[in-house]
Amino acid sequence: MTDAATLDIDDLRRWIGRREEASERATADLVRRFRATFDDDPGDVAVGAAAPRMLHWCLALPAVQTRALGSDGHPARGGFLPPVPLPRRMWAGGSLAFTGDIAVEDEVRRVSTVTDVQVKHGRSGSLCFVAVGHEIWSGERLVISEVQDIVYRAAGRTATSAPGIAPAPEGRHRRPADTSAPMLFRYSALTFNGHRIHYDHPYVTQVEGYPGLVVHGPLQATWLLRFATDIHGTPPARFTFRGHSPVFDDAPLMLHAEETAEGLSLWTARPGGPVAMSAEAAW
Structure with missing residues (x-):
């Protein structure tokens, strides 16, 4: 069982500053599917119309092959995020600042940077927290600045x-x-x-x-x-x-x-x- 003593925090902190970019068009079809999921009326999906808030969590996502998924369905460790040797991974929280809206049919670019890695003790054992900053651009406009907190914990x-x-x-x-x-x-x-x-x-x-x-x-x-x-x-x-x-x-x-x-x-x-x-x- 992995604990704080066996987590190489110095090695994991080498991922701080690692950067990743990805982009995807905010299509009208994706907007329609998002609105349908939340039982909204179709609304205005014309080119340039404001897309629903939080649509960016559906855009520019890692396209990991199925064979590269772990037993829990998550992508295997490593790559952009540090290879934390704790198998359970979940979002702990985050913060968002909005300076505009994604426009329908704009190319949306996500610029992500690992900003911090920390190990703490919780009720269920050792926990590793990874903070990731995201900039979300719609065309040439920065529309969202986000910090995402990810927590890793032991199995069980x-x-x-x-x-x-x-x-x-x-x-x-x-x-x-x-x-x-x-x-x-x-x-x-x-x-x-x-x-x-x-x-x-x-x-x-x-x-x-x-x-x-x-x-x-x-x-x-x-x-x-x-x-x-x-x-x-x-x-x-x-x-x-x-x-x-x-x-x-x-x-x-x-x-x-x-x-x-x-x-x-x-x-x-x-x-x-x-x-x-x-x-x-x-x-």
């Missing part, structure tokens, strides 16, 4: 929440979220995500020890940003989010929001359960 059956954590509060604004298997599968397809925890029920319950399919962190973040947009009337200029505990397709999930001096505080939670993801939106 995982507790779904820590004992003694209080249930999440009720927000002034509330909305249910669709955590059905078709929704999770369609979002995995949109983001070219082969991670089996989101669609393979026997694997996620028998191998990883979860009670059901895991709801994607980026999907929850997208729901919360869309919720903030609906409440405020316009999309936020800044959005941060942090995962706290996993949620599954075996119980309803609610989106919550409260006004703050800066904008909105938002979170997801199952009824009677702890906060799964928290977020802050500011205008």
Whole structure:
């Protein structure tokens, strides 16, 4: 079993500064599929129209061959990201600053840089956090600056929440979220995500020890940003989010929001359960 003592942090930190670029056109068809997944009306998909926020997570994705995937459906370690010798990998959170919108049919370019690698201790053992900065360009315009936090942990059956954590509060604004298997599968397809925890029920319950399919962190973040947009009337200029505990397709999930001096505080939670993801939106 890999622990902090066997993680060569000096070697892993050699990846800091590593850079990667990728590009893809934000086609009208992709916009239509994104909107259909979230049950939106087709809307304006004319050339140059503003694409939905968070569409960039569906663009310029690594096209790893199927034979290069690990047993969990994730790409094998190495390449752009450091080869952390811990098999479980998930998004821990991130922050986004929007300076514009992706335009339909624009060439979208993602410039990514590994900015930090740290090892910490958690309830489940050693954790390795990798921070990646992204610049998202639509044509010649920088439209999104993002920091993504990725966490690696050891294999093994995982507790779904820590004992003694209080249930999440009720927000002034509330909305249910669709955590059905078709929704999770369609979002995995949109983001070219082969991670089996989101669609393979026997694997996620028998191998990883979860009670059901895991709801994607980026999907929850997208729901919360869309919720903030609906409440405020316009999309936020800044959005941060942090995962706290996993949620599954075996119980309803609610989106919550409260006004703050800066904008909105938002979170997801199952009824009677702890906060799964928290977020802050500011205008």
